[in-house]
Amino acid sequence: MARCLAAGLPVASACSGRGACGKCVITLLQGSDLLDPADAHEAEVLARNAAGPDQRLSCQLQVPAGEADLLFTTGYW
Numbered sequence: 001m002a003r004c005l006a007a008g009l010p011v012a013s014a015c016s017g018r019g020a021c022g023k024c025v026i027t028l029l030q031g032s033d034l035l036d037p038a039d040a041h042e043a044e045v046l047a048r049n050a051a052g053p054d055q056r057l058s059c060q061l062q063v064p065a066g067e068a069d070l071l072f073t074t075g076y077w
Helices: 002-006 040-048
Strands: 025-030 055-057 071-073
Touching (some): 040 055
Antiparallel strands (some): 025 071
């Protein structure tokens, strides 16, 4: 989420990035293999929001240090 905001991309959120609301869901189009799987908390919020297997919470996503070739979209951009 922080990298999106730094790049000038708005991120929907009602929980201030605590991973509770599920509004910051992104759909990964490329690079999901570079990321660790969702932890139990994120997986619970994703399931509650009927997210697909290619969706993650941007506020909980840990992007690896250095260059990461990720491509994603969201329904509110």
